Amino acid sequence: MTADRQRKTPRTAHQIARPPLLKIYGLQIAVVLLASVTALPLDMVAAYSIAIGGMISVIPNAYFARQVFRFTGAAYARQVAQGFYRGESGKFITTLGLFASAFVFVKPLQVFVLFLAYLIVMLLNAVLLATLKRGI
Template sequence: MTAEEMRKSPRAVHKIFRPPLLKIYGFQCALVLLASVILFPLDKVAAYSTVIGGMISVVPNAYFARQVFRYAGAAFAREVARSFYRGESGKFVTTVLLFAATFALVQPLQVFVLFLAYLAVMLLNAVLLARYGLASNKN
């Protein structure tokens, strides 16, 4: 049986956990915007530095997740591997380009706040994925 025939044939397949990506990245965007709104009356530069740093984290991670979860199952092993590598390289390039564009185009900028927001959203991403992973293992 060829790989193409295997893809078309119905069979029981072990499902790989797919986290609710829209919820995760929507929640991250909402928290970044909330932090920015709280900071806005205190310091406008810190407020938009927070948004930029948070979005530099969210956008590449969302792209990566979209690429990784496009395919599932042993019949799609080649496509899964390709999409993983494509997602990881795209995430890296996008992150570098967003940081470079930010430093080149945005003045004034609070670099510490930018990196703090970036790291906070990265950690939040890991925590949310772990939480949804544990919740799916209980089911």
């Protein structure tokens, strides 16, 4: 008789709670769109630079999170590790591609505003993860 058959209760794996990804990235997109629409009457180039910079931050991070949290639990340790590698490499390549595309195809572009929006959304990602993890 094996150990699994002797056990009265089913075997459960410890799992790390999955963060509310849709809520996090939905809030980020909403903030980016709100900032872009708010800047629209002042400067159209700045408005779409904000939108592009913000989305350059959101899209690769969402891809990374999707890859990392596809599998959970000790039984899927290999798949979780592969998800980290796949997610990080995909995030890096996507970020480079989106920045390159913005610089090549979008004219005129306010580069400072684009990078500022990118950095602010990166910080917003960290704040939302910390805040939502605590349940606030």
